[in-house]
Amino acid sequence: GRALVVAIDGPSGSGKSTISRRLATELDLAYLDTGAMYRAATWWCLRRGVDLTDVDGVAAVVRQMPLVMVTDPAAPRVVCDDVDITEAIRASELSAVVSRVATNLDVRAELGRLQREIIAAEAGRNGIVAEGRDITTVVAPDADVRLLLIADETARLARRAKELHGTADEATVARTRDEVVRRDADDSTVSTFMTAADGVVTVDSSAYGVEETFEAVLSVVEAAR
Numbered sequence: 359g360r361a362l363v364v365a366i367d368g369p370s371g372s373g374k375s376t377i378s379r380r381l382a383t384e385l386d387l388a389y390l391d392t393g394a395m396y397r398a399a400t401w402w403c404l405r406r407g408v409d410l411t412d413v414d415g416v417a418a419v420v421r422q423m424p425l426v427m428v429t430d431p432a433a434p435r436v437v438c439d440d441v442d443i444t445e446a447i448r449a450s451e452l453s454a455v456v457s458r459v460a461t462n463l464d465v466r467a468e469l470g471r472l473q474r475e476i477i478a479a480e481a482g483r484n485g486i487v488a489e490g491r492d493i494t495t496v497v498a499p500d501a502d503v504r505l506l507l508i509a510d511e512t513a514r515l516a517r518r519a520k521e522l523h524g525t526a527d528e529a530t531v532a533r534t535r536d537e538v539v540r541r542d543a544d545d546s547t548v549s550t551f552m553t554a555a556d557g558v559v560t561v562d563s564s565a566y567g568v569e570e571t572f573e574a575v576l577s578v579v580e581a582a583r
């Protein structure tokens with residue numbers, strides 16, 4: 359059939375990366391993590407030594423970023439300036455400042471353009487699952503399937519604590535709260551990723567495990583095919 363474009367948005371800890379990758383793998387689609395592109399832009403700015411508060415300087419540097427997104431869901435990679443930065447962009451020092459780059463409107467325009475290019479290219483092949491904060495609304499509002507994956511704060515913090523620190527005990531969750539809640543607050547100055555736009559299907563995974571969440575998402579996608 360026709361190549362499928364699936365857009366999935368959600369806050370951190372909603373499970374959107376795990377679910378998006380799995381969906382892409384199972385349906386044999388490409389996979390694009392747009393958050394990784396904002397992280398890559400931040401890595402590139404830090405490498406180039408640009409002051410992150412210099413709005414025009416940051417935008418100019420990001421426009422020259424030699425970024426390659428490898429969209430294989432079995433092994434997604436991020437390569438910048440011939441360096442594989444897939445792991446480096448997950449560092450907590452980088453997570454702490456990514457919102458500064460992501461709230462730069464010129465950066466959003468540039469990365470949005472790159473994202474549309476990648477999505478269009480993959481739509482011309484097998485199709486794609488693209489995930490982020492503004493994919494259902496800004497980047498791919500005409501995607502075949504648009505989903506907002508949400509979870510309450512307790513569930514999101516427990517998942518992030520496990521992901522980042524390997525455990526979800528009380529102290530670890532408290533530490534994670536600072537990172538996650540502040541970043542979500544910073545990010546929400548530019549995108550409203552906690553409420554679904556018109557035509558976007560919400561899946562609340564608060565009470566679900568990965569398996570149940572995946573089944574819920576898959577049934578929405580199957581219904582749209």
Ligand code: C5P
Nearest residue numbers: 370392393396456457460490491492545
């Ligand atoms: O999803 P992840 O936590 O890796 O995203 C990293 C950052 O990238 C977010 O905190 C946000 O600042 C930014 N982002 C964005 N728009 C997207 C995806 C991510 O602003 N579509």
